[in-house]
Amino acid sequence: MIDPDLYAAAEETLDLLRKAGLKMVTAESCTGGLIGAALTAVPGSSDVVDRGFITYSNEAKAEMIGVDSEKIAEFGAVSAPVAQEMAEGALTHSNADISVAVTGVAGPGQSERKPAGLVFISCAKSDYQTIVTENNFGGDRAAVRKQTVLEALALIRRSVRG
Secondary structure, three states, rough: OOOHHHHHHHHHHHHHHHHHHHHHEEOOOOOOHHHHHHHHHOHHHHHEEEEEEEEOOOOHHHHHHHHOOHHHHHOOOOOOHHHHHHHHHHHHOOOOOOEEEEEEEOOOOOOOOOOEEEEEEEEEEOEEEEEEEEHHHEOOOHHHHHHHHHHHHHHHHHHOOO
């Protein structure tokens, strides 16, 4: 059910986290749980994956992981500050050591300021500065979501490797 590229990236990420002795959590907006689905498609992932938050709505971002509603109003849900708060909030509301969060426009619903393919990905670790990347992925909705998952998993791996 999970694309072979996503499965391979998830497997590599889990192996690295396992070797580092880290548990992870996800906070997903535009991917709607696809990162968590890719990770949990790999047998034995429960020793690494603590939980996942699907925060598709702005209310869910605030209620589930503590994203400041005023920050959403000021910067928009698709922004670096919100992605950072999502990653840090997921870490705070879990038993994980590392988190990844995504917020973006997979399309349709884009605007001139926030085009389809604009995705912010953030990774937070309890002992490391939070990283936020701005990405501009091409293609249709499915392609943007797949690229987002692959890049989110790659960001986790880069963060673990230091």
